[in-house]
Amino acid sequence: MEMMESACRRGRGGEEGMEDELRQSILVAEHVKKAAAEAECFRSECAEIGRKVNHLASMLRSETLGAAAVAPAVYHRPFQWILAEANKVLFGSLFLLRKFRRSGLFRRVVYSAVFSSNFRGVLSAIDSSLANLPWLISLYSGSGVVVGLIPSSSIDPLLSRTWSRIATIEMASTASDRAEAAVSLANFAIESSRNNRIIVEEGGVPPLLSLLSDDSSVDAQVAATAALHNVACDPDHIFLLLEERTAPLLVHLLSISPMILQSRLASLISRMASHPLAREEFARESAVRPLIALLSFELPLDESNPSTKIQSLDTALNHSSSTPAPAADKESPELKHALKVACSEAIWKLSIDSPANKHKIAETNGLLCLAKLIEVGKGDLQHNCLMAVVEFATAAETDVDLRRAAFKANSPTTKSVADQLLRVANQGGSNISHVAAAIQAIGSLARAFSASEIGVLRTLVIHLEHWDRDVAAEAAIALGKFVCSENYNCTQNAKAIVEFGGVRRSMRLLRPGEKTMIPALRLLCYLSLYAAGSEAFERTMALSALESLGRAPGGQHPLVKDLLRKAVDQLELHVGGPSTLTR
Known part of the structure; x- marks a missing residue:
């Protein structure tokens, strides 16, 4: 039994060569034939096993399998699997036949029903291997083209589909056959995650990469790339x-x-x-x-700026002067x-x-x-x-x-990027996600803008009133980055935002529970810190609003708690009246 398990493990991808595997299988088949001939009871049944195993052994001795076993460039995965299945059958047959070296009426009568079932199972397994081997022989017959599914039901048909395609990619003599197999494998891969996994487990990646690196056929390379993409x-x-x-x-x-x-x-x-x-x-x-x-x-590109x-x-492609770029001008x-x-x-x-x-x-x-x-x-x-x-x-x-x-x-690059982000931010239409993304990027680049680029601030302030809450929230977040303490131009930016109506618009976003509240509150606090002298704060009663928020749950948020207190103190100095937050 240990010998059987060792042989099966080797057949599923062990380190021994396929030639040794094949020789081992033939040797076991000879032992089975000998055991069948030496049987003392159930002789007809044992003889039937011997005849079928003899047929199996003759197939194993096929010149095609012998040549495939020693060829290093051959795709051996189906060889290993089918040979492993044959080994299990042979060892199972040998194990059964050795029970009949002794004869006796009692043994035949008592064990007749049990052994009858065993014989049927062994004969069925041998028939499966006899069906598998012609498929395997045809696979390595020299043409290297797809040979269809394995007739036997003992092996998953998905495996045989995968094997035949990979073997064609590995061994076919024409590029068109290899390309066709790669296309088929790509379609097979996209059908399900299980198919995808089988392709990888059965060694499909190296042949596809080999096909991709072979520049003899662009069609084959395209097919290989498609298959790898799906994998x-x-x-x-x-x-x-x-x-x-x-x-x-x-x-x-x-x-x-x-x-x-x-x-x-x-x-x-x-x-x-x-x-x-x-x-x-x-x-x-x-x-x-x-x-x-x-x-x-x-x-x-802009011809006026050669730089x-x-x-x-x-x-860019690091071509030498003697290597032209791909002839792309004629493409569609x-x-x-x-x-x-x-x-x-x-x-x-x-x-x-x-x-x-x-x-x-x-x-x-x-x-x-x-x-x-x-x-x-x-x-x-x-x-x-x-x-x-x-x-x-x-x-x-x-x-x-x-x-x-x-x-x-x-720099021209900074200006070009900023211009396009602003253009997208100002676009109408239904692509709100692009507008929000552009505003987000503008906010991330807040410290790259000079204080003179007030057009950016005007656009962001306008978007504080956008009908989409995500866009309004992104605008508040972006403006907050223009006036935060880490921005060198925070004071100039704050004054410009207030001038464009930023105080009034940000206060409209201070709605508890909405995603705009915290970004708008942070923005209003920074505006209070750096532009508190503006009349806009008094007209909008910003101090009163901030004091109320300071007592509400939203004002206790970690992002605004300390900032809110500082903003109230600053406004109290300019607008007047003692702050209830500091009493």
């Missing part, structure tokens, strides 16, 4: 792709491939970028550079748009929680490209670029080095 829907699968050194391959191919493949590669990078380790790996490979270069292809032009495609507008959408999404996903990728975006003037596409792009392209800028701005709020590198004072 990369699980963090563990993405980690496996990283272990297989997928990131360097994708970045390399992104720089030299035709546009149809570049689009698929960018989508795969975007899918993998959901994993933090993948973002780090792509940062090490400088994946952002070719993505920005492809995103900026044929993008009209803001994005580096050329050849330079639809394909060019699809490529830009894929690249913009990849840039957005790579920038999430990745300072290294953000710095590379800044180094390549990528922000200028993103800003231009927010202006001229539509749909998913505009959305992806906007989300990338929002992600970038959010990080720059707390990362001083990034803010200084990307948003230098009075």
